[in-house]
Amino acid sequence: MILFFLCFILFMVGLYGIIMQRNLIKIIIGLAIMEYSVLFFLILIGYIDSATAPIISESFEEALFVDPLPQAMVLTAIVIGLATKALMLSVAIRLYKEYGTFDIRKMNTLKG
Amino acid sequence: MSNDNQTPEGMTIVVKKICQFMAPTIFLFGIYITVHGHLTPGGGFTGGVIMASAFILQILSYGSFLDKLQQEKWHLELTESLALLCFLMLAVLGLLLATTSVFFGNFLHRGSFGELISGGIIPIGNIFVGIEVCAAISSIFVALLIFKDKEA
Amino acid sequence: MSTLIPLYIIVPLGTAFITVFFAKWLPGLGKYLINLALLFLTGLTIYLVIHEPQTMIYRVGGFTDVANIPIAIFLMIDGLTKILLLIISLVGLFVAFYSIKYTKQYTCEGNFYTLFGLMLAGMYGVVIAGDIFNLYVFLEIASISSYALVAFGIEKQQLEATFKYQILGGVSSLIILTGIGFLYWATGTLNMPDIATQLPKHDTFNIFVSVLLISGFGLKAAMFPFHSWLPDAHSSAPSPISAMLSGVLIKAIGIYVIIRLFFNVFSLSYEIAMTITVLGTLSMIIGVLLAVGQWDFKRLLAYHSISQMGYVFLGIGIGMLILSTGGDGKIAALSILGGLFHLMNHSIFKALLFLNAGSVEYRTGTRNLRKMGGLASRMPITSATSFIASMSISGIPPFNGFFSKIIIIIAAIQARYYLLSFFAVIVSIITLASFSKVLKYAFAGKTHEKHNEIKEVPVSMSISMTALALLCLLMSLLIIPSIREVFLTPAINVLLETSQYSVSAIGI
Numbered sequence: 071m072i073l074f075f076l077c078f079i080l081f082m083v084g085l086y087g088i089i090m091q092r093n094l095i096k097i098i099i100g101l102a103i104m105e106y107s108v109l110f111f112l113i114l115i116g117y118i119d120s121a122t123a124p125i126i127s128e129s130f131e132e133a134l135f136v137d138p139l140p141q142a143m144v145l146t147a148i149v150i151g152l153a154t155k156a157l158m159l160s161v162a163i164r165l166y167k168e169y170g171t172f173d174i175r176k177m178n179t180l181k182g
Numbered sequence: 183m184s185n186d187n188q189t190p191e192g193m194t195i196v197v198k199k200i201c202q203f204m205a206p207t208i209f210l211f212g213i214y215i216t217v218h219g220h221l222t223p224g225g226g227f228t229g230g231v232i233m234a235s236a237f238i239l240q241i242l243s244y245g246s247f248l249d250k251l252q253q254e255k256w257h258l259e260l261t262e263s264l265a266l267l268c269f270l271m272l273a274v275l276g277l278l279l280a281t282t283s284v285f286f287g288n289f290l291h292r293g294s295f296g297e298l299i300s301g302g303i304i305p306i307g308n309i310f311v312g313i314e315v316c317a318a319i320s321s322i323f324v325a326l327l328i329f330k331d332k333e334a
Numbered sequence: 335m336s337t338l339i340p341l342y343i344i345v346p347l348g349t350a351f352i353t354v355f356f357a358k359w360l361p362g363l364g365k366y367l368i369n370l371a372l373l374f375l376t377g378l379t380i381y382l383v384i385h386e387p388q389t390m391i392y393r394v395g396g397f398t399d400v401a402n403i404p405i406a407i408f409l410m411i412d413g414l415t416k417i418l419l420l421i422i423s424l425v426g427l428f429v430a431f432y433s434i435k436y437t438k439q440y441t442c443e444g445n446f447y448t449l450f451g452l453m454l455a456g457m458y459g460v461v462i463a464g465d466i467f468n469l470y471v472f473l474e475i476a477s478i479s480s481y482a483l484v485a486f487g488i489e490k491q492q493l494e495a496t497f498k499y500q501i502l503g504g505v506s507s508l509i510i511l512t513g514i515g516f517l518y519w520a521t522g523t524l525n526m527p528d529i530a531t532q533l534p535k536h537d538t539f540n541i542f543v544s545v546l547l548i549s550g551f552g553l554k555a556a557m558f559p560f561h562s563w564l565p566d567a568h569s570s571a572p573s574p575i576s577a578m579l580s581g582v583l584i585k586a587i588g589i590y591v592i593i594r595l596f597f598n599v600f601s602l603s604y605e606i607a608m609t610i611t612v613l614g615t616l617s618m619i620i621g622v623l624l625a626v627g628q629w630d631f632k633r634l635l636a637y638h639s640i641s642q643m644g645y646v647f648l649g650i651g652i653g654m655l656i657l658s659t660g661g662d663g664k665i666a667a668l669s670i671l672g673g674l675f676h677l678m679n680h681s682i683f684k685a686l687l688f689l690n691a692g693s694v695e696y697r698t699g700t701r702n703l704r705k706m707g708g709l710a711s712r713m714p715i716t717s718a719t720s721f722i723a724s725m726s727i728s729g730i731p732p733f734n735g736f737f738s739k740i741i742i743i744i745a746a747i748q749a750r751y752y753l754l755s756f757f758a759v760i761v762s763i764i765t766l767a768s769f770s771k772v773l774k775y776a777f778a779g780k781t782h783e784k785h786n787e788i789k790e791v792p793v794s795m796s797i798s799m800t801a802l803a804l805l806c807l808l809m810s811l812l813i814i815p816s817i818r819e820v821f822l823t824p825a826i827n828v829l830l831e832t833s834q835y836s837v838s839a840i841g842i
Contacts, residue, residue, distance in 0.1 A: 088501060101504050108508050108515070115519045125222065126295075140518065143467055147511060149227055150474045154507075156322045157481055158500050161493055163329055168490050179491050256358070263354040270348055276395075277340060284396035285340035 073114055080107035094162040094172045098155065105151050109144045116140035192245035201243040208236040216312035220301040226308040230315025237320045241327070248331045251324050258321035265314035272307055336390040338378060339409045342419070342458040345371045350451030357444035364447030365437070368430050371451070375458075376423040383416050384820060389838040391464070404525045404840050408464030412838070413824025417674060418461045418590050420821075421681040424805070425581045426454055432689055432798035433574045435791075436696065440572075446486060452479040453578065457586040464839065466514055466599075467524045473510070473554070473587050477503050480583055484571040495563075495570035502563045506553035513546035527839035530599045537603070544606050547595055555588020557647065558617035561640045565624075568636035569701075573692020576632060580639045581685035585677055589643065593650055598828070598835035607654035614647025615757055622764045626771075631691045631701045634772065635684065638727065641761060642680045648758065649673025649742040652749055653829070663830060665748045670826050671818075672741035679734040679809055683726040686802040690720035693791040693799065694776065698784075703772065708781030712788050715796040717777040719803040724773055726806045728766035734809035 084107060087100020116137030124138035162172070169176055192198060209232075216229030246254075276287030293300030349371045353364035382390075393406035411419070430450065437443050456476025463469040481503065485496035518524055520539060521532035533540065549560070556564040564584075568576050596606050621641030628634035653670035656662065693716045694709065695701055710717040726733035729740070739762055746755035790796060811817055828835065 085505075088505065094497070097501060101501060101508075104505070104508055108511050111512065112515045115515055123223065139524070140515070143514075143518075145227060146467070146471060150471070150478075150507075152319075153478050154474075154481075154500070154504055157478060158497070158504075160326065160329070161481075161485060161497050161500065163326070164485075164488060165493050165497060168493060177494050179494055259354060259357075263351050266351045267348070267355060270344065270351065274344055277337070277344075282396055283337070284394070285344075285392070286395040288395065 074111070077107050077111045077114065080104075080110065083107075092173050092175055094165060094174060095159075097174070098158050098162065101158075102151070102155060105147070109147055112140045112144050112147070193243050197243045201239050205236045205240050208239070209233055212236065212312070212316070216308055217298065217305060219308035219312075220304045221296065221298070226311025227315050229308075230312040231319060233312065233316040234319035234323070237316070238323050241323070246327075248328065251328050251331070255321055255324045255328065258317045258324060262314055262317035262321060265310050265317065269307060269310040269314065272303055272310065276303070336392050336411075338382075339390060339392040339411060339462060340394070341378065342375065342462055343455055345375060346451045346455035346458060350448045350455065353444055353448045353451065357448075361444055364444045364451075365430070365434050368447050368451055368454075369427070369434070372423060372427040372430055372454070376420075376427050379416065379419045379423050382411065383420065386411075387824060389413075391839055399840065402840060403523075404528055407468055408525055408527070408839065409462045410464035410839060411462055412828050412835070413826075414590070414594065414674075414828045415461050417678055417821060417825050418586055419458070421678055422454065422457050422461070422582050422586060425578065425681050425685045425802075428798040428802050429574045429577050429581075429685060429689070432577075432692075432795050434794045436572070436574055436692065436795065440486065446483070446572075449479045449483050449486075450575075450578075452476075453483065453583070457582060460587050461590060464527065465525050466517065466529065469526075469591065470507075470510060470514055473591075474507060476583060476587055477507065477554070480575075480579060483575045484567050484579075486572050486575065489570075492570045495566035499563045499567040502553060502560075506550045506560075509546055509553075510550035513543050513550060516543045516546065525840070526594070526599050527836035530833070530836040531840070533600065535601075540600060540603070541605060544596070544600060544603075548592065548606070548609065551588050551591045551595075552613065555584050555592065555643060556617075556640055557588075557613050557643070558620055558640070559613070561617060561621070564640060565633050565636040568639065568688075569630060569632040573632070573688055573695060576636075576692070577685040577688035580636065580688055581681040584639070584643065585646075585681060589646055589650075589677065593829065596654065597832050602654060602658040602832060604655065604658045607651055607658050610647055611651030611655060611754070614644045614651050615754055616644070617641065618644025618648060618761050619757060622761045622768065626764060626768050629703050631694065631703055631706075631772065631776065632688065633701075634703075634768065635687050635691060638765065638768070639680075639684055641765065642676070642684065642727065644761075645739065645742060645758065646673050646677045646680065648754060649676060649738075649745065652742075652746055652751060652754070656749055657830070657832075661749070665745055667826050667830055668741060669745035669749065670829050671822055672738055672745055674822060674825055675741060675812065676735075676738035678812075679726070679738050679806075682802055682805050682809060683723045683733075683735060686719060686723040686799060686806065687727065689795070689799050689802065690716055690723065693795055696791055696795070697788045703775040706776040706782065706785075707779045708777070709785065709788075710777040712781060712785060713790050715790055715799060719799040720777065721773060722803045722806050724769035728769050729762045730766070732810055733806050734812075735806075737810055737813045 081104055084100045084104025087103060088097055091097050091100060118134060118136050121134045121136045124135040166172055212229045212233030215224040215232060216226055219225030273286045276282045276289050277285045279289045282289045288302035290302035292302050349367050353367060356363050389410065389412040392409040394409060395406055397406035399405065437446050440446060453476050456472045456479060459472030460469055460476060463472055481496055481500045484499060485492045517529055520534055521529050523529055523532055553560040568580050571579060617640050621637050621644060625634050625637030625641060628637060649669050650673040653666040656666040698706060722733065726735040729736045743755045743758050746758060812821055
């Protein structure tokens with residue numbers, strides 16, 4: 071249970087980063103932290119105490135193993151996260167080139 | 183990085199030598215992870231990332247010229263799209279062949295459990311994904327590097 | 335016939351990859367290939383709508399169910415899916431045709447069509463996926479390519495808009511993923527028909543997951559409290575992409591998923607129905623109030639998107655309210671008909687309006703309404719089609735917007751939600767006012783001196799606009815009962831008989 075609570079705290083840390091930080095890179099880091107908390111949560115769903123990894127072996131029939139489906143989901147989510155973050159960082163670099171700063175308060179061409 | 187010298191600067195000789203030893207090993211490990219994807223944890227994506235890290239290590243330690251990077255990026259994009267097309271073709275082949283006639287159908291012989299050559303199309307798909315991910319991550323890295331070099 | 339279902343994913347993905355591969359040798363290949371692909375998919379969709387009335391199910395990889403537990407990834411096409419497939423294909427086709435000339439201004443034309451193909455594959459995937467995690471993956475494919483497409487011109491504004499869009503989109507994706515995690519925790523399955531049968535009946539859990547999913551998909555659909563990214567992203571993007579985003583994307587990855595989840599997967603509940611109705615009404619009112627003061631052509635259209643999406647949510651929400659309280663099924667059917675019909679109509683006329691704005695920007699180089707004027711004599715086709723679209727969005731007969739709005743209003747009155755029907759009428763009037771402003775400042779009056787030299791847009795662009803304008807008129811025919819039975823009635827039946835979804839898929 072405490073692990074779920076820690077996950078939630080991590081989620082909130084990420085959300086704090088997104089909402090309160092003014093630096094583009096720090097906002098992206100906040101989003102990354104948030105993503106990892108969700109991934110931890112997914113792993114925890116499939117976790118069973120004192121179980122083995124879901125690899126088929128000789129003692130497979132008796133062994134209690136953790137749910138492999140959330141792990142597959144997490145791998146897919148990591149791939150998606152990679153694509154999102156690569157795109158986000160390249161946009162951040164472009165924005166730095168345009169404005170000469172990473173501060174979002176200086177970027178205000180869009181209003182209304 | 184991009185100077186008028188014949189060779190790019192890169193890092194010190196220590197780093198270069200160690201990378202020379204490490205990069206092939208890392209690359210080999212990536213290949214191992216990729217081809218054993220259907221037997222052990224890992225697979226196309228994990229192996230591809232490891233292979234790409236060997237590539238990135240080389241560029242970081244030895245440095246590179248801008249025009250060379252641009253050519254490299256074009257090759258990487260070509261490899262990436264070719265691998266993706268092959269993966270799609272593999273899935274469509276399952277649809278077209280009469281034995282399975284279903285999208286992602288496993289039309290190859292399954293083999294016996296636990297051996298390297300088993301599982302039908304799954305290891306083949308893993309290999310295509312591995313190549314694709316390796317090329318994609320390297321090309322992301324190269325693209326960001328080109329952007330940085332153009333700035334300087 | 336269900337063998338054809340994977341084509342909706344294979345064709346756009348194949349087009350995208352082939353375009354990248356041949357980008358260096360055949361730079362113009364992508365634009366023609368994607369038009370051919372969309373033409374084929376449109377034909378396929380119309381064929382399926384007319385000849386395949388039942389629900390079609392496809393098990394990827396050929397894994398059959400074990401003891402009624404579905405193992406394979408499901409691809410499903412039913413009535414509701416078909417109307418979404420139809421609008422994605424139709425709007426996509428005309429937008430791709432429009433882009434042939436429009437994208438000449440960009441240096442990497444090939445990449446545009448690759449991303450376009452990926453976005454299409456993502457949207458088709460979301461709509462036909464019968465598995466909630468695959469739905470999430472396709473949603474991310476569509477979202478990531480749309481982030482990249484919004485920033486395609488690499489201008490200051492576009493980059494800023496795309497960053498905002500990415501952060502909010504990323505947060506919404508994570509909320510959705512958390513919701514999917516909870517669903518898997520409670521049911522032990524990811525297959526949506528199976529989740530519907532396995533879902534526990536305790537209300538607190540269902541409401542908690544529903545809140546997560548409504549906030550996640552509501553953010554993607556730009557529902558009222560989550561709308562702030564939409565005006566930036568949709569107004570800064572290249573115009574064909576604005577048309578795709580406003581016309582199709584927010585429907586396919588936002589509204590469609592909300593409708594599917596809360597009608598077919600979760601059991602109908604009064605609280606959720608009330609939330610959707612109230613948020614829909616609020617987005618309807620606030621969207622139009624914010625739109626009135628805008629002077630940027632595309633920004634004004636983007637705010638109207640929020641408002642018109644409110645109509646769709648209102649229609650669906652009233653239907654859901656009636657169904658969940660056990661009211662008259664006929665009124666619920668009428669209300670849902672209005673919502674779905676408005677969804678289809680909005681995608682046509684909003685795409686057309688964004689293409690018009692794009693044409694005006696293509697020739698005059700400005701989006702500011704104050705700097706236009708008298709374009710009617712210079713650009714007759716653009717002006718005529720935008721007149722049709724404006725009349726359609728403001729609900730003037732005989733254009734399609736009138737019929738869907740009047741159905742929603744009649745349904746609201748019959749269900750005794752007088753206040754909601756009043757709001758719907760008022761918003762429609764304000765919409766009319768707002769679009770008369772557009773027509774007056776952009777197209778009527780004296781021609782600006784700077785604009786004396788401009789000509790009508792190239793042929794491919796004007797053909798697309800004319801075709802969409804004709805569709806604005808033709809869509810009105812969907813109200814005729816015999817045509818309605820083919821297109822809209824199957825979709826309404828999917829939503830009315832909520833448990834039929836899992837029965838047809840896994841037989842429970």
